[in-house]
Amino acid sequence: MSDFFSAFLDDLPQLRSGLWVTLQATVLGALAALLLSFALGLMSVGRLLVLRGVSRVVVEFFRGTSLYIQLFWLYYAMPTLTGYELDPLLCGVVAFGLNYGAYGAEVVRGAIGSVPRGQYEAAVALNMSPLHRMRKVILPQAWVQMIPSFTNLLIQLLKCTPLLWLISAADLMTVVQQLRDRTGETLAAYLTLLVIYFVLAYALTLLMNLLERSAKRRLGLHTGAGSLLRSRSATEAVASPAGGAR
């Protein structure tokens, strides 16, 4: 095992760049997913039947096809079809964005639906435009409901980034795999991966909890001590909606 760790220290620059690729794939993939979540989610609650239909089809397609296969399509099949070759990291960002965007769209749709109807009605009674209602009344309240589910999706996305190894992006997984192949230290290599991914996931959880706390405070909801360290599940969030009548 000591062989592995001395090799580990020797390879620190590669590891750092692998970590950087993993972080890029996670953050950029999450941003792409967030954009797509809102685009598809808002389309699905809109008045236009065409947009609702398009959103439904896109969500079902990307939710219902495997992320592996989407990655392979983007990396191996697209070049044969179109002649364009995508950078592996870009493939990852696009595939994560599409796949998690489809899940996220359902989160957005559900959270918008969970805002009490009275809030919408009060906004209508004040003669706000549909866009104004959504921007200033519905979304700020729905956002609080979305964060716990988004946290789950973000962590899942991070944990899917080792798939980049399959399309030879030089992410953390790939670099450590190479290290393992060179040293033969399987146990140490995979232990290292477990620890690093756990640390990353927990750091993301803490960040998202901070975000949730500030969003809740803006709604005047009670945020007790310890809520920062607790990882919340999406179901728990749905059970305590920001009622309009309190």
Added chain:
Amino acid sequence: MATEPLPLQKPAAAAPRDAVPATAPRAAPETGPPLVRFDDVVKRYGDHVVLDRLNFSVRRGEHVTLIGPSGSGKTTILRLLMTLEKVSDGVIWVDGSPLSHVAAPDGSLKPASEKHLREARKKIGMVFQQFNLFPNMNVLRNITEAPVNVLGMDRAEAEDRARELLDLVGLSGKIDAHPSQLSGGQQQRVAIARALAMRPEILLLDEVTSALDPELVAGVLDLLSDIARNTDITMVCVTHEMNFARDVSKKVLMFDAGHVVESGPPEKIFSDPEHERTRAFLDAVL
């Protein structure tokens, strides 16, 4: 569409210092043309008929109270007027224009677009049973959001006006408070101030005291009586508070099963109702 400017519709700068300036009661509101007229209005949910060819009208400046058993369609009337629901048949006229219809070239009336509805809503404000303050905004912002972003009012002016209105509802000290920090009664007063900030000609009050603790009801009713006395806003109230109906309104409409059973001044309805149905209802609630 011509609107006669009411004191509450003038810019704050031109209005007297009082948030809700006192005006002499109109000479004879009973003889003016109706401000609101329900013309054979039908509202159905599937096979369930809530309003069945309903006809009634409200004159400018009138304070009308709708009473009747639960499920008689009272709240539906307010929701139709606020354009929260669509009529199944018939037409609602507000100030001579169809509320949720537009005239087609052939003279028939077609359901109106969102644009028309937004024009129609300018005249109407509503206070809800469950207050429905926006929890993502403080009290000041709840009141100024629509005047600034819907009416295009200058923010400083809107905030001055909000302060006057908070003064009127007795909550000057709560301007920065969050809705969740207020009692139900306080939330409802803010909701009333929020509705008044839009200078409505017609104020719809939907069981505004039903969700309040009993000891908080009186304050809200006093406030509404004040507003009824000191403004010429037309008020249409649905309530189970018969005292409110008696003190505030000039006209009481008794509803049952989607019809007006009986209407008249509160003294008449409460002391000498003509219909058996009204008598039975009043016996049950008084």
